[in-house]
Amino acid sequence: MATVVRWPRVLTPSRLAQLIRQQKDPADALRLFEDAPLRYSSYRHNSLVYSAALDSLLSVDPVPVPAVAALLSHLALRDSCPAPDPLFARAIGALYEDPSTALHLFLRLLPRSNAHTWSLSFDALLRLLLSRGHLTLALGLLARCAGRREVQFGAPSLNLIVAALCRAGRPAAALQAFASFKDLCCNPDRDTYRTLMRGLCKAGHLDDAIHLLRSMLWRISQKGCDADVVVYRTLVEALHRHGRITEAEEILAKVLKKGLRSPKRRQTFCGPVLEGMTTEEAKKVIDESLVVRGIKSMASYKAMLGDLYAEGRLDHAQQMFDEMIQSGFRPTVSIFEDKINALCREGRADDSAIVLEKEMMERDCVPTVNTYNLVMEGLCKDGKSMRAVEYLARMEKQVGCVSQKDTFLILISGLCAECRYIEAAKILERMLRMRYRPNRDVFNSIIRGLCSIGRRYEAVLWLEEMVSHGKIPELDIWTSLASIVLFDDSMGTLFLELMEDVHDTG
Structure with a gap:
């Protein structure tokens, strides 16, 4: 049944x-979009209306590809309002299951629109193609759009291509792409060098990696860059691992003298000795040399700690963290989040909660929504979803920390995994009050779970809510609830009405 809308006397795009x-129901939203120009002769859609309509369509699971394509086709070919690049980028990014339609939007519709820039759409399409493994198509798209x-x-864009080629075991091609992008006046950043250096070292192309480092040192020789320590350590550790100890010591010495701004240390410098050390011992010496003997800065500590946490070297990371505190630096939220992420990967969710509750408080560091999400996700994976729910109330009490859609989805998934369907339904209710739109799988999990514990009445109410959002339940949901008709006349009547509504909308 369509929602009755009270139309205003004068309609504006924002209204x-x-x-x-x-x-x-996204169908009702699309109906309003289509009816408005027919009701008001002087009314014209603008990009704000198209954005609202697109968001409504993208909330459907699975995404109605024909409807999305039709909406953007109307924008590009029939409407005079500007076609914003972010709008096409959002649509392309959501078409993960249909890369051919995403290509059609970029190659056919976008050139015929009045959009002046396509950069965001290009990045979204490039990311989609590479995530689906279409490396050849991505390289073809890159060649087509060059110039x-x-x-x-x-x-x-450069980082996406370099990372994809390195993952595919083609570091030489990644190095060629790196050079080609520089010809297109695209300057690489730290992530570019970091990814390419790792790819070259992993493939054993150490001579190319040394040449890359020298070009990097030449680029920053005038100003230095403290956070580049993560790039330097990759090469030095690789050289030590392959038995090229002398070269590793020479490059580390050169980095400490030239790559890091340390005029005082250049006058009385003695490079570290790596000969005779095991791999783990050498790693520790290299890390400490780059940060402690190099330039002690927030950027270098942050970059190094991020790498150590990502590698799971928690003990060494803690030593460097303590060194950072003793040096007078205040840790950032991102450092604590890296630590929480590492602890959760190790199955130490309780320790990650201590980081949030105690360590961050001691350092006067205010957690963000992402910080809470990481802890809650770790607790849910450890089967402690009820403890994770407690952090939702804590978030709401913190000024400026508003729970996001992902927050609710994490909790619902964790509660359902522990068969706490009543609590999961309560979280879903709070999610709907925040006007976040759950996908069909969330509704299915709640309804299926309520049926399994005999809460049929609540299951039917959630089924009604699901249908009102324009989402059709799976077949086993209907089968689970069909028995209600035999035992409860009033609930059976409601159930049959819902079936009729689904039949009408379908």
Whole structure:
């Protein structure tokens, strides 16, 4: 049944966008979008209305590809309002299951629109193709768009290509792409060098890696860059691992004298000795040399700790963390989040909660939504979802920390995994009050779980809510609830009405 909307006497695009976002059922939202120009002869859609309509369509699971394509086709070919690049980028990024349609939007519709730049859409399509393993298509897209004024290549595009080629075991091609991007006036960033250096070292192309480091040192010889320690350590550790100890010592000495700004240390410098050390001993010496004997800065500590936590070297990371505190530096939120992430990967969710509750408080570091999400996800994976729920209330009490859609999805998934379906339903109710739209799988999990514990009445109510959002339940949901008709006439009547509504909308 369609929602009845009270149309205003004068309709503005901002008012229509608000009405569209208020609709539970995306079909109702699209109906408002289509009816508005017919009701008001002088009314014209703008990009704000198209954005609201697109968001409503993208909330459907699975994404209605024909409807999305039709909406953007109307924007590009029939409407005179500007076609914003972020709108196409959002649509392309959501079409993960249909890369051919994403290619059609970029190659056919976007050139016929009045969009002046395509850079965000290009990055979204490149990311989609590479995530689906279509490396050849991605390289073809790159070649096709090279030189077009609408597409400005930036470091994110370069990093995506370099990372994909390194993952595919083609570091030589990654090095060639690196050189080609520089010809297109696209300057690499730290992530570019870091990814390429790791790819070359992993493939054993150490001579190319040394040449890359020398070019990097030449680029920064005038100003230095403290956070580049993570790039330097990759090469030095690889050289030591392959038995090229002398070269490792020479490069480490050169990095300490030239790559890091340390005028005082250049006058009385004595490079570290790596000969005779095991791999783990050498790693520790290299890390300490780059940060402690190099330049003690927040950037170098942050970069090094991020790498150590990612590698799971928690003990060494803690030693460097303590060294950072003793040197007078205040840890950032991102450092604590890296630590929490590492602890959760090790199955130490309780320790990650201590980081949030105690360590961050002691350092006057305010947690973010992402910090809470990481801890809650770790607790849910450890089967402690009820403790994770407690952090939701804590978030709501913190000023400026508003729970996001991912927060609720983490909790619902964890509660359902522990068969706490009543508590999961309560979290879903709070999620809906925040006007976040759950996907069909969330509704299915709640309804299926309530049926399994005999809470049929609540299951039917959630089924009604699900249908009102325009989502059709799976077949086993209907089978689980069909028995209600035999035992409860009133609930059976409601159940049959819901089936009729689904039949009508389908």
